[in-house]
Amino acid sequence: MVGVDQVLERLATVIDPDLKKDIVSMGMIKDLELDSGRLKFTLELTTPACPFNDEIERDVREAVSGIEGVTDLDLSVTAKVMEGRSLEDDMGLKTVKNIIGVASGKGGVGKSTVALNLALALSRTGASVGLLDADIYGPSIPLMLGIKEGFMEVDEEKRKLRPTESNGLHVVSFGFFGEQDIQAAIYRGPIISGILRQFLVDTDWSDLDYLIVDLPPGTGDIPLTLAQTIPITGILVVTTPQQVASSVAVKALGMFKKLNVPILGIIENMSAFECPGCHETHRVFGSGGAERISSEFGIPHLGDIPLNSGIMAGSDSGRPVMLEDPGSPSARAFESAAKNVAAQCSILAARIAAGEEPGAPEAEAQAQEQAAQPQQAGQALGARA
Numbered sequence: 001m002v003g004v005d006q007v008l009e010r011l012a013t014v015i016d017p018d019l020k021k022d023i024v025s026m027g028m029i030k031d032l033e034l035d036s037g038r039l040k041f042t043l044e045l046t047t048p049a050c051p052f053n054d055e056i057e058r059d060v061r062e063a064v065s066g067i068e069g070v071t072d073l074d075l076s077v078t079a080k081v082m083e084g085r086s087l088e089d090d091m092g093l094k095t096v097k098n099i100i101g102v103a104s105g106k107g108g109v110g111k112s113t114v115a116l117n118l119a120l121a122l123s124r125t126g127a128s129v130g131l132l133d134a135d136i137y138g139p140s141i142p143l144m145l146g147i148k149e150g151f152m153e154v155d156e157e158k159r160k161l162r163p164t165e166s167n168g169l170h171v172v173s174f175g176f177f178g179e180q181d182i183q184a185a186i187y188r189g190p191i192i193s194g195i196l197r198q199f200l201v202d203t204d205w206s207d208l209d210y211l212i213v214d215l216p217p218g219t220g221d222i223p224l225t226l227a228q229t230i231p232i233t234g235i236l237v238v239t240t241p242q243q244v245a246s247s248v249a250v251k252a253l254g255m256f257k258k259l260n261v262p263i264l265g266i267i268e269n270m271s272a273f274e275c276p277g278c279h280e281t282h283r284v285f286g287s288g289g290a291e292r293i294s295s296e297f298g299i300p301h302l303g304d305i306p307l308n309s310g311i312m313a314g315s316d317s318g319r320p321v322m323l324e325d326p327g328s329p330s331a332r333a334f335e336s337a338a339k340n341v342a343a344q345c346s347i348l349a350a351r352i353a354a355g356e357e358p359g360a361p362e363a364e365a366q367a368q369e370q371a372a373q374p375q376q377a378g379q380a381l382g383a384r385a
């Protein structure tokens with residue numbers, strides 16, 4: 001008669017394509033029961049946004065179907081996001097499993113647009129997501145979400161800021177405080193760092209799978225404070241295809257690497273324009289910016305977002321494309337990039353769970369290996385999902 005060991009042995013042949021480990025040793029099989037050939041268990045995936053979730057489930061069903069003596073399968077599929085950051089010595093953000101900083105070298109490359117639409121895309125997969133607009137000098141998230149200023153509340157009992165709820169996201173922005181245009185202009189180093197620290201640790205974020213932090217451009221006080229205040233999962237770099245943007249992006253990358261902050265990967269925004277008239281793709285800003293950085297630094301290229309007037313109109317009118325036109329090619333590009341970002345978080349989380357240092361050279365070697373595959377195909381990882 002078939003036994004549990006035999007079932008686990010077969011299930012251990014299923015490898016998570018991102019983590020490169022078998023699903024049994026990764027603890028993804030839960031509550032397994034076997035009764036007279038009737039098999040029941042839960043497959044607990046590492047994130048609802050994994051690009052390979054369907055593939056893993058299919059492989060699991062296939063593995064089980066080959067076991068002699070198993071007559072019936074009752075499979076539940078769930079996802080529990082892994083902790084992609086060390087919570088030791090943390091200053092009160094123990095309920096936030098992953099913190100992702102969205103950075104760039106140059107301004108205006110679309111960080112805020114990317115941060116917001118990625119947050120919405122992750123939230124649509126069922127993950128619990130927060131968005132911190134850390135651009136204290138020029139907060140743009142309120143406008144992009146159509147939220148008026150003055151929404152920031154304080155929970156007097158907990159003595160914490162209460163995030164605003166918007167379209168399923170938990171949002172904090174300096175733009176909610178009012179008169180920020182005048183105030184922010186006169187804020188400098190220590191004050192700015194203090195405000196960001198408060199936004200991070202004095203906010204009642206509740207249980208979050210992902211907290212996306214929209215950073216101002218460059219390598220100033222705010223990105224530096226984020227990198228040095230709390231352990232974060234990693235940085236996502238946004239660039240545009242032009243040489244001038246990508247060469248400045250390299251400087252931001254250099255700073256985070258120096259501070260030993262893991263780099264999750266790079267996203268190319270305003271990548272190509274698909275003409276609605278002739279349906280041809282035009283590389284208005286040239287090509288290959290993210291690809292060059294990806295190969296030079298050995299970091300994964302996680303997606304390409306098209307140049308699209310709908311993306312711009314959505315951001316400017318408070319109706320981001322992920323909400324306004326979820327089935328559009330632009331929204332699908334964000335969805336694909338979001339899945340790749342979540343996959344990178346899971347890879348780092350698995351390293352933490354194994355007691356390894358995520359910023360260690362082996363992590364970079366692994367990232368390099370991952371980045372190399374789509375380059376050979378001449379495509380971003382985003383194209384596979």
Ligand SMILES: Nc1ncnc2c1ncn2[C@@H]1O[C@H](COP(=O)(O)OP(=O)(O)OP(=O)(O)O)[C@@H](O)[C@H]1O
Nearest residue numbers: 107108109110111112113270306307308311312315
């Ligand atoms: N893929 C895109 N297609 C068309 N327009 C875009 C795209 N991405 C961003 N934009 C537009 O470009 C402008 C700049 O975008 P955004 O504010 O997101 O950039 P940013 O990098 O956050 O800027 P800053 O450095 O000032 O914070 C906005 O008007 C936005 O709507």
Ligand SMILES: [Mg+2]
Nearest residue numbers: 111112135140
């Ligand atoms: Mg911005």
